Amino acid sequence: MKKDILIMGMETSCDETAVSIIKNGxxxxxxxxxxxxxxxxxxxxxxxxxxxxxxxxxITLVMEEALKTAEVTYKDLDAIAVTEGPGLVGALLVGxxxxxxxSFAHGIPxxxxxxxxxxxxxxxxxxxxxxxxxxxxxxxxxxxxVYMKEHGHFEVIGETRDDAAGEAYDKVARTLKLPYxxxxxxxxxxxxxxxxxxxxxxxxxGSYDFSFSGLKSAVINTVHNAEQRGEVIKPEDLAASFQESxxxxxxxxxxxxxxEYKVKQVVLAGGVAANKGLRTxxxxxxxxxxxxxxxxxxLSLCTDNAAMIGAAGTIFYKKGQxxxxxxxxxxxxxxxxxx
Ligand code: KG4
Ligand code: ZN
Numbered sequence: 001m002k003k004d005i006l007i008m009g010m011e012t013s014c015d016e017t018a019v020s021i022i023k024n025g026x027x028x029x030x031x032x033x034x035x036x037x038x039x040x041x042x043x044x045x046x047x048x049x050x051x052x053x054x055x056x057x058x059i060t061l062v063m064e065e066a067l068k069t070a071e072v073t074y075k076d077l078d079a080i081a082v083t084e085g086p087g088l089v090g091a092l093l094v095g096x097x098x099x100x101x102x103s104f105a106h107g108i109p110x111x112x113x114x115x116x117x118x119x120x121x122x123x124x125x126x127x128x129x130x131x132x133x134x135x136x137x138x139x140x141x142x143x144x145x146v147y148m149k150e151h152g153h154f155e156v157i158g159e160t161r162d163d164a165a166g167e168a169y170d171k172v173a174r175t176l177k178l179p180y181x182x183x184x185x186x187x188x189x190x191x192x193x194x195x196x197x198x199x200x201x202x203x204x205x206g207s208y209d210f211s212f213s214g215l216k217s218a219v220i221n222t223v224h225n226a227e228q229r230g231e232v233i234k235p236e237d238l239a240a241s242f243q244e245s246x247x248x249x250x251x252x253x254x255x256x257x258x259x260e261y262k263v264k265q266v267v268l269a270g271g272v273a274a275n276k277g278l279r280t281x282x283x284x285x286x287x288x289x290x291x292x293x294x295x296x297x298x299l300s301l302c303t304d305n306a307a308m309i310g311a312a313g314t315i316f317y318k319k320g321q322x323x324x325x326x327x328x329x330x331x332x333x334x335x336x337x338x339x
Pocket of ligand 1: 141165169182272273274302304
């Protein structure tokens with residue numbers, strides 16, 4: 001009988017300290033996430049120094065809990081997969097060094113994982129992946145369309161030229177004086193409002209690239225102009241109008257790429273994949289396409305977690321990719337390192 005592959009996934013690229021145990025790349029035995037959001041909230045965003053310190057405090061506790069919940073020990077593990085980049089360098093280093101220490105101490109192979117590859121592979125925890133595949137990646141730091149001709153092979157066919165979608169959500173939320181992270185708050189308000197305010201859409205015709213900074217500035221200007229004129233704008237309507245513009249561009253470009261690249265499956269990935277409006281819009285747009293399967297992970301697998309790193313790490317482990325003890329955190333890591 002074929003032996004199961006057990007992998008520990010580790011993720012510390014931003015403000016979640018997360019460790020998972022994943023069986024055969026598809027089954028979650030444990031998925032522990034220690035969020036730092038409460039510590040960063042009062043600063044209106046992630047403070048890198050605070051993030052690193054929290055990771056140092058939490059990492060060994062989270063590792064122990066992940067092993068305990070999964071009822072496994074280090075002896076049972078085939079590999080340790082850790083987010084190598086991109087992200088905050090001080091935060092990445094905590095996970096990378098913890099992973100290297102355990103790899104060295106217990107003689108367990110080490111695999112470096114690109115954070116966005118992890119977000120994409122969160123989908124493997126809920127569905128079979130069929131290739132060629134297109135991933136719409138929408139997170140706090142990235143907005144990308146990634147084409148995959150096969151497992152573990154990534155081609156970025158479009159990306160944001162300025163702000164990431166999540167970044168735009170967080171900045172618009174700040175303008176509306178909503179707490180950090182603002183995405184979920186805008187999402188909630190949008191559901192209660194009317195998209196009655198005219199806002200721009202950056203189509204960037206002829207490319208699959210995105211741009212959200214013009215939209216973000218338009219929202220900020222709308223708020224300031226109204227304030228100066230003493231007019232009241234309903235925050236619900238502004239949220240709905242902003243969200244409609246983001247979703248319109250994301251779904252239209254995804255659909256165009258699906259047709260051009262003739263993919264069999266579309267997967268949604270990254271923190272903004274938790275957005276209810278985006279999930280519903282994609283489901284509606286794809287309901288008429290018989291030959292294309294749409295996969296959307298549950299909310300807990302959309303925002304940062306280590307189950308996704310374990311799932312991606314299993315693929316790279318099977319492809320023979322290994323990291324050595326000189327592995328470093330790399331804030332500018334390119335996803336094509338896995339190809
Ligand atoms: O993937 P993620 O957890 O971290 C990064 O790798 O960046 O994404 C975090 C981003 C934040 O900008 C947050 O506001 C956004 O995801 N987000 C949302 C929602 N939930 C989280 N944006 C829109 N609607 C949501 N429901
Ligand atoms: Zn992320």
